[in-house]
Amino acid sequence: MQKAVDRANRAVSRAESVRTFRIIDGDLTIENGYLTPSLKVKRARVLEDFAPVIDAIYSGKHQAG
Numbered sequence: 123m124q125k126a127v128d129r130a131n132r133a134v135s136r137a138e139s140v141r142t143f144r145i146i147d148g149d150l151t152i153e154n155g156y157l158t159p160s161l162k163v164k165r166a167r168v169l170e171d172f173a174p175v176i177d178a179i180y181s182g183k184h185q186a187g
Contacts, residue, residue: 142179146172 123145149163150156156164156171169176 143180144175146175 123143127140127143148154150163151169152159152161156168158164
């Protein structure tokens with residue numbers, strides 16, 4: 123995964139680059155309510171349900187699992 127992020131980052135400016143990421147366990151699907159029927163991410167739902175992961179990224183803390 124890191125190699126793919128590194129490759130993508132070469133095509134964008136530092137401001138647009140991915141610096142930190144986490145891989146979540148599970149998919150974002152229409153069925154579980156994370157995507158609309160037109161496959162757009164329901165950001166409010168994702169932000170709510172994954173708040174601990176997002177908070178850990180922005181606080182610089184590592185979260186296992």
